[in-house]
Amino acid sequence: MTEPEDVLSVTQLTREIRDVLEGRIGSVWVEGEISNHRLQSSGHQYFTLKDAGAQLACVMFRGSARTGVRLTEGAQVQLYGTISVYEARGQYQMVVKQAQMKGQGSLQARFEALKKSLYEEGLFDAEHKQAIPKYPRVVALVTSPTGAAIQDMLNILTRRAPWIHVMVYPVRVQGQGVERETIQALRVLNEAERHGIPQPDTIVIGRGGGSIEDLWAYNEESLARAIFDSRIPVISAVGHEIDFTIADFVADLRAPTPSAAAELLAPDRAELMRHFESLSRQISSRMDYTLTHHEQVLDFMARGALKTAPEHQLQAAEQTADDIEYRMKDASRLSLQDLLDQLVERQQVLMAHHPRVLLSESEHRVAQQAQRLQQQLIHRLDRLEDRVKARTDVLRNLGPESILARGFSYTTNEEGRVLRDADEIADGQVLITRLQKGEVRSIVQ
Template sequence: MEFPQETASAPRPITVKQLVYRLRDVVGIAVGTQWVVGELSNVKYHTSGHIYFTLKEQGAEIFCAFFKNAAARCPLRLQEGMKVHVLGNATVYPDRGQLQLVIKEVRAAGMGDLQARFLELKEKLQREGLFDAERKKAIPAFPRSIGIVTSPTGAVIQDMRHVLERRAPWVKAYLLPVRVQGSGAEREIAAAIRAWSHAPHNGLPPVDVLIVGRGGGSIEDLWNFNEEIVARAIHECTVPVISAVGHDTDFTIADFVADLRAPTPTAAAELATPDGPEWLRKLGRMEQALHASARHSLLHARLKLDVYLRGRLLDADSLLAPYAQRLDGMEESLLASSALRIQQNSLLINQLEHKLQLSHPRHLNRERAQQLSALQSRLLHAATVRMTAFSSSLALLQARLEAHSPEQTLSRGYALVENEERQLIRKTDQVHAGEKLKVRVFNGHFFVTADKHQ
């Protein structure tokens, strides 16, 4: 590295690292170890065991690092808005050139300013009855349209849209964009809530439920939802309001005033809409039950009419006519009501069914069909091989049997001789002179008379 030539008016320049390390030395010597009082913000518990937070007051703040070994000895659970005394070494973090305190000890110092303001407003509104359960409006089970008051940028609105498209694609969602943090953002939020209360007279489309919220952040980031103007706008809103501010552990004044609190904006979208696929299955079961009930009612009515007619000695036509007419009317009324119910739900069913069919795994059916065809071919081939083996074994056994049969022996010129008692003659001493014998050959038999032994 080449440096400009040093002169009296232009001293030799130093590197950034040299500057940062000089600042660290100066801060360490000038400040050293110091007790500091302030309010906690942006508290983050790292997986390594370290704790990072910002210590602040009105108009000033400093980053703090509470490393694992020191943090393990701290009996406090550090939280947003807590007022504390911290003992730390002032230094400069070279990698970012950032002034910070390396904390050695933390002690509770009472309630922070923001937390005090939060509790003061909460008690005030609670005394006025803004949190009372009887004042809260019911969230509709099947909204046709939903209003959303949040920032138009970021992941929150995208996540909510994905949930709405998955659960209830027929529901219309309207966004009224506002700033959700910073000076004056609370006035934008309150104005947007009041605007939905006056819809459609002000040009906005009417909605059945309103979601007001934002993503997570520090207590300062969420503070606009702790302002009284937002709380009163939610309380005066004519549309049911779901508050969805931050994460599950974050609570704001808006959460207490709203008709329903959701732990996250995504959860708010789920609470505001029915589960479309599940309702599709329910409607299918209801339709089947309705048809079964109609058939049962008609059959029961016909049976009652038949029993009544059989017990009366009157003209069948005169008795049947009014009851048949009444039965026809009941049937038409029942079918009309069931058709109307089915027609009312058919559009919803068709829309949901179309949505589900777009992601239906038809390729799995084709794969199963191919597997079934392959298994059938293998089964047929195995059966053919087995039958061929059985046929070969049967033919071999038949050949062996025929080789040992008497008919085969006789066909080679041999004969069987029997006496009159049908005993086979095997020796000459079994035959007596003059005895009549039966000689059996291959193609028949004949009789002979014994002469004498030889």
């Protein structure tokens, strides 16, 4: 049995496995069938992608997936993401970044190519968008007469705005011929008078949600150009809020759902009543004010002030005007003088705080401080010099030189150690005796 050398913890080994998977495999496309789909309240989706031979755990975090596809149990999908490891369970999984239905790739490519082409041509530009009438009288619904979308729109329109005349132009919304029938509807409605029907103020093209294949007719270039050429404003209400078609981009307004389109067209009746009541109060108040004003004018005229003495009235008015002019001039003069005084005062303040003045004052203070510092330094140096001289004299008097000058000497061995005891001296030893001037070397016998 071999002894362990570098022992890894479970966490360390799992992280190394994760690094290998992420580094070696990275981002990939995988296709299969969805099972065990679970949508959390957080918006994250957990599911298994499987085929006949294996299965793969997957997670798609809320906000990270760039897709309008709704993942459902049993759906055949193609997923794009990164292979990683969920460390808490030691389970490898795919973090999904993009999803599309199996076989959708070619349709998505066609969608993006047509979208780019029409955008560059200018069909989506805001300058071509027509304004949707705020209070339409006639609305045309181009949709299936039997679908849920038409029922939702009719319910909302009749409940919120029963005065709107609603026309339903029946067309297919799925299968072959959808775009052809929708284009024909746009042409007929734009020539309504020639066909003996009311001219609509707005056209709504709508249907419920579905897969990209179900909605593909609304991505056809011919329908996009027919919507663009319509002289009547067109609202596109195709699919659910997450569904986008070429018709949405080229229409004058995109509604997230057919119901939302109906709500945009039909102002709430109660809200309109409150608005009209407010307008009524404003009009009544304005009329009362106008009538009162004219009554006052008529009463003034009836008293005959202008009729009996027009010159007097004019002279009084002229005198009043002169008085006002004089007071205005006097007030202007006083105001200008006050402003001038304030200006002079502020100029003086500015001059006192001018950088040149402040710099000059700072230079003067610095010069004074430097002079005081120099004087203090000289005084301190003099004191230190006197102390050094005094201590030098003390050292000279107490030092060996003064002792030697009085005729004394001291003896050391060759190593310079001062000898104080004769017992320390050996026979034949060299001694050095130092005098005031010079030294004497001797040998002990």
